[in-house]
Amino acid sequence: MSVIVNKDTRVVVRGITGNEGRFHTNSMKAYGTNIVAGVTPGKGGQEVEGIPVFDKIEDAIKKCGANTSIMFVPARFAKGAVLEDIEAGIKTIVIITEGIPQADEIEFVAKAKKKGVTIIGPNCPGIINPSLKVKVGILPGHIFTPGPVGIVSRSGTLTYEIAGLLTQAGAGQSTCIGMGGDPIIGLDFVTLLEMFRKDEDTKTVVLIGEIGGNAEEMAAKHIKDTKYPKTVVAYIAGRMAPVGKRMGHAGAIIMGNAGTAASKIEAYASAGVSVAEKPSDIIKLLRLK
16 A cells, blocks of 8 residues: 555655756656656647646646646745646645745645645745655655555655665655645544555654644644554654744644643653654664664
């Protein structure tokens, strides 16, 4: 089985003719991802590394069978592009773009849920399945290796660090997903935990969280209430963050007692989830060393 992406994933790159789009298209293609098309309005008829470019998403779907898109478009154009993809029939949308207005995010996330479209992000590194060699995002493919550990993370950089530590310890990964660092995102821990529950290739799940919001507390409640059958370990970034200070991500802010590292650690503990004090402790908690 697989989570979200698989061998049938056919990717269209939004903004493929820009520097970021072109660079990461090459990276995804080299990793093994099936990149079938690109879309940049006004650049239709061109090619990028042999990949046809279209003006409209409908043409990428009709002519190339695209079913998944990845966004490398400026924040001000992101809402329009996402809504176009949803209406055209794209089933999975990975939004790398950061700085999208929250009102825009609320609109397209709600629309996606209504239409049954999966959104990863915004402001995320994407998703990777090492065994199938599918990467839809900007993750550095060389640090991932096939195995039984699923990773869900609010932090792109910590995804890379912990995946690298797991790989060094001989523990490969099934699917790794960067949820995104904004307050409004398409997927949450609970939804992804359920996807991993059904995935036969995933035996253990690592949840990488951070201060701000209540996503981790909700995950802990779900694990406890459903008697989640797979081992879950966690890491919370921002333990030393002062109250009221924004820490990089738009979602990483604590107000009073809400969203603190302590409240999240306590919630996980009540659900029987071990929490690492530092990223390298994930290895010990998984009993890999």
